[in-house]
Amino acid sequence: MSQQTLVDLSRWQWAITAGFHITFPSVTVGTSVFLVLCYAAYMRTGREVYLRMFRFWRRIFAVGFGLGVVAGIVLTFEFGLNWGGFAHNVGPILGVIIGMEVVTAFFLEAGFLGLLIYGDGRISQRMMLFSAAMVSLGTLLSVTWILAANSWMQTPAGYTLVNGQFLPHNWVQIIFNPSFGWRILHMLMAVLISASWFVTGISAWYLVRRRHLDVGRRGLSIGLGAAAILLPLQLYLGDGLAFNYVGPYQLTKLEAFEGNWTSTNTGYNVLLWPDQSAAKNDWVITIPWVGSAIAKDWSGKTPTPGLLLTPAPLRPLVLPTFYGFRLMFFGALLMFAAAMIGVVLRLRGRLYTAGWYHKGLVALTPIGILAIIGGWVLAETGRQPWLVYGKLLTANAVSPLDAWQVLASLVLFIAVYLMLLGTYIWYVARVVRDGPEESPIPEPARAPRPPVPSTLAAPPVGGVR
Amino acid sequence: MTAADLWAIFIGLSFVAYIVLDGYDLGIGVFTLLERDDRRRRAMYELVARAWDGNESWLVLLAVAFWGGLPLAFGIALPALYIPLILMLWSLIFRGFSIELIAQYRGWQRGWGLAFGLGSLVATLCQGAAFGGLVAGVAVRRGAFAGDPFSFLHHGYAVLTALSVLVLYLFAAAAWVYYNSSGDLQAWAARTGRMVTVLLAAATVACWALLQPAGTTTLDPGSARVAVWLPGAVVLASGLFYAYRGFGRHPDAGPVWGALAVYAGGVLVALGLLYPHVVPPTITVHGAASPSGSLTFLLIGVGLSMPGIVAYNSYAYWAFRGKLPSTEEVTPIAPREVVSP
Numbered sequence: 001m002s003q004q005t006l007v008d009l010s011r012w013q014w015a016i017t018a019g020f021h022i023t024f025p026s027v028t029v030g031t032s033v034f035l036v037l038c039y040a041a042y043m044r045t046g047r048e049v050y051l052r053m054f055r056f057w058r059r060i061f062a063v064g065f066g067l068g069v070v071a072g073i074v075l076t077f078e079f080g081l082n083w084g085g086f087a088h089n090v091g092p093i094l095g096v097i098i099g100m101e102v103v104t105a106f107f108l109e110a111g112f113l114g115l116l117i118y119g120d121g122r123i124s125q126r127m128m129l130f131s132a133a134m135v136s137l138g139t140l141l142s143v144t145w146i147l148a149a150n151s152w153m154q155t156p157a158g159y160t161l162v163n164g165q166f167l168p169h170n171w172v173q174i175i176f177n178p179s180f181g182w183r184i185l186h187m188l189m190a191v192l193i194s195a196s197w198f199v200t201g202i203s204a205w206y207l208v209r210r211r212h213l214d215v216g217r218r219g220l221s222i223g224l225g226a227a228a229i230l231l232p233l234q235l236y237l238g239d240g241l242a243f244n245y246v247g248p249y250q251l252t253k254l255e256a257f258e259g260n261w262t263s264t265n266t267g268y269n270v271l272l273w274p275d276q277s278a279a280k281n282d283w284v285i286t287i288p289w290v291g292s293a294i295a296k297d298w299s300g301k302t303p304t305p306g307l308l309l310t311p312a313p314l315r316p317l318v319l320p321t322f323y324g325f326r327l328m329f330f331g332a333l334l335m336f337a338a339a340m341i342g343v344v345l346r347l348r349g350r351l352y353t354a355g356w357y358h359k360g361l362v363a364l365t366p367i368g369i370l371a372i373i374g375g376w377v378l379a380e381t382g383r384q385p386w387l388v389y390g391k392l393l394t395a396n397a398v399s400p401l402d403a404w405q406v407l408a409s410l411v412l413f414i415a416v417y418l419m420l421l422g423t424y425i426w427y428v429a430r431v432v433r434d435g436p437e438e439s440p441i442p443e444p445a446r447a448p449r450p451p452v453p454s455t456l457a458a459p460p461v462g463g464v465r
Numbered sequence: 466m467t468a469a470d471l472w473a474i475f476i477g478l479s480f481v482a483y484i485v486l487d488g489y490d491l492g493i494g495v496f497t498l499l500e501r502d503d504r505r506r507r508a509m510y511e512l513v514a515r516a517w518d519g520n521e522s523w524l525v526l527l528a529v530a531f532w533g534g535l536p537l538a539f540g541i542a543l544p545a546l547y548i549p550l551i552l553m554l555w556s557l558i559f560r561g562f563s564i565e566l567i568a569q570y571r572g573w574q575r576g577w578g579l580a581f582g583l584g585s586l587v588a589t590l591c592q593g594a595a596f597g598g599l600v601a602g603v604a605v606r607r608g609a610f611a612g613d614p615f616s617f618l619h620h621g622y623a624v625l626t627a628l629s630v631l632v633l634y635l636f637a638a639a640a641w642v643y644y645n646s647s648g649d650l651q652a653w654a655a656r657t658g659r660m661v662t663v664l665l666a667a668a669t670v671a672c673w674a675l676l677q678p679a680g681t682t683t684l685d686p687g688s689a690r691v692a693v694w695l696p697g698a699v700v701l702a703s704g705l706f707y708a709y710r711g712f713g714r715h716p717d718a719g720p721v722w723g724a725l726a727v728y729a730g731g732v733l734v735a736l737g738l739l740y741p742h743v744v745p746p747t748i749t750v751h752g753a754a755s756p757s758g759s760l761t762f763l764l765i766g767v768g769l770s771m772p773g774i775v776a777y778n779s780y781a782y783w784a785f786r787g788k789l790p791s792t793e794e795v796t797p798i799a800p801r802e803v804v805s806p
Contacts, residue, residue, distance in 0.1 A: 063562070067561070074558070076528045080532060080539045084543065084609060087532055091532050094532075095533025096762055096763045098529045099529040099533045099767075100766045102529055103771070104766065106525060106526070107519070108773075108774075110522045114516060115780075117568070118514065118515045118785075399547075401544055402613070
């Protein structure tokens with residue numbers, strides 16, 4: 001098989017393993033914040049419903065977190081396994097940034113995760129709240145370092161290039177590279193929003209089924225409240241991101257995600273099918289005027305730049321970039337609309353009674369996760385063929401492996417990950433169906449020691465009906 | 466001392482921390498495959514469930530320290546070890562997922578238990594094979610891996626190291642279970658521990674004797690190196706002896722101390738034989754190192770975080786201190802087996 005095949009297979013493997021990984025932080029980062037809120041509310045008010053929420057969501061959190069961790073280990077190794085040239089060239093910079101992630105974030109999460117999940121009866125309430133807060137802080141730090149690393153690849157800064165290797169020159173410039181500020185805020189909002197819909201959707205299901213109404217109502221109220229506050233901010237940030245980073249630094253990406261070849265279109269492309277080799281669209285559905293309006297020219301005369309401005313070998317694929325953006329952006333508009341309907345219903349006092357709305361929310365459970373995946377497809381395919389933008393071509397960074405080797409591992413990764421994803425969804429569905437514990441639950445007393453109670457010998461809460 | 470040496474020390478410490486910590490929990494995972502008794506198996510799951518995530522964080526630290534500190538070596542060694550490392554990653558995934566499901570969900574315990582045990586077994590064997598494939602030498606041309614997908618096997622040397630690492634982790638697991646349990650589980654750990662200690666002694670000798678014939682590495686066991694590997698070998702042997710004696714006696718921590726000595730001695734032997742090679746026979750620590758600017762930044766980060774890491778990980782171990790509940794008293798877990806009065 002050819003070198004191009006090797007590059008393509010290696011890219012597919014990275015895309016699938018990274019896409020699988022990002023699914024779990026999209027749920028767990030925000031859920032960890034939610035767990036802190038639930039437990040703090042429980043300690044402050046002493047109301048048992050918050051403890052039941054905490055324990056219920058903790059069960060969903062724990063397995064997703066574990067999967068996110070192991071799927072993340074895969075990525076660390078793939079830097080060297082599949083991208084040996086990349087590992088060598090950027091190791092002095094990105095290896096160090098990921099190293100900082102490990103020492104500041106991973107160990108923090110791992111150190112307190114055991115206490116958060118298995119600490120009932122062994123640690124005090126304050127220590128439990130502290131553990132939840134530290135796990136949550138760890139996940140947020142982790143997002144921050146990863147975004148610093150990825151943003152450096154999008155807008156490299158603060159380095160000197162010696163024999164093809166990027167050597168650190170100024171760490172402040174490396175970490176606070178031009179795109180980092182916008183992108184980290186955008187991603188933090190995104191993971192909080194995706195978890196909001198996850199919590200909201202599952203809570204709404206209990207309202208639809210008329211079970212565990214106290215847990216369902218509070219989850220719905222908190223999730224929707226967060227979404228209503230965060231979504232307008234996120235739309236503003238996304239707009240700022242496009243104008244302050246994509247436009248000035250990666251115009252080619254903008255050309256691709258708006259799906260234009262010539263720079264004459266003042267409309268906005270909603271759907272299209274590109275013909276990459278002929279450098280045109282086979283067909284396209286365009287709304288006139290809107291493209292210009294997005295560029296802040298209300299007269300409708302400003303065209304969107306097109307890919308013909310970029311030499312053909314340096315053009316990213318339009319299909320994934322365009323539709324990745326559409327998945328993210330249309331998803332965001334849908335979430336915004338749903339959150340605003342929620343505000344109206346809440347003001348009119350009908351938030352807990354509008355059955356049609358609850359059914360819609362159940363359907364929207366994974367929307368935030370899908371939008372995040374769309375956004376990353378846009379960010380990563382839109383900057384091709386570069387790995388370090390403008391400096392290191394993806395094709396020059398691949399490991400000199402036998403393409404059959406990569407094909408075999410790719411096929412098995414797909415099989416393994418599909419199975420795991422299916423099992424995870426099945427698990428969440430079972431936990432949700434089983435529901436939170438019934439009231440009253442015994443307050444976990446601090447056990448005398450020794451002997452300590454077994455964490456696993458006690459049946460997990462909820463149980464199988 | 467150069468920046469490269471400091472990096473090497475940092476990578477070495479991450480390596481030791483990883484094999485010491487995850488070694489015992491991978492070994493316990495393999496033991497669960499052999500354990501027929503439901504209660505004893507659950508006690509073992511419990512030892513792993515509360516600690517695996519923290520233990521595996523050291524693997525990530527090892528990988529990124531290797532990457533950030535010795536990027537050239539990282540970009541060569543990993544493609545060379547593609548097959549064992551990819552298999553290891555899949556196994557670790559299954560293992561982590563299974564143990565969380567065992568802990569959080571009551572359904573299909575047997576299946577998840579099997580996945581957990583097999584994941585632990587395959588991950589262990591792959592780590593051993595990768596280690597053997599690395600120390601026996603990697604073909605390098607123009608700064609990139611130049612072998613074929615199976616050259617890591619080295620005419621079967623990697624199989625030997627795979628089995629040896631399996632025995633090593635089983636040894637560490639027996640010591641940890643012995644320390645943390647009482648009653649029949651502890652008695653079982655003592656019996657198994659002694660057997661595994663003998664096997665480990667044999668495996669160590671075999672790995673040492675066959676390294677030169679099997680590998681492309683040219684060892685020079687004489688000269689100044691003897692000052693490092695010979696004391697290491699003495700510490701290793703004493704550790705084995707102390708652990709063998711300690712299984713079945715007080716204090717219960719005896720085998721754990723023995724295991725720590727075995728790890729320390731083994732690392733000294735490897736260091737004495739291989740340093741400064743990191744990817745034998747061509748790539749040395751100094752040839753593969755990052756510039757010192759990378760080092761300073763990460764060492765500051767590590768220096769600031771490490772006291773915290775040690776503190777809260779120690780707290781977590783302290784919070785879960787004490788013996789596991791006696792396995793004779795633990796209620797069987799499967800709901801249908803519970804006979805309510």
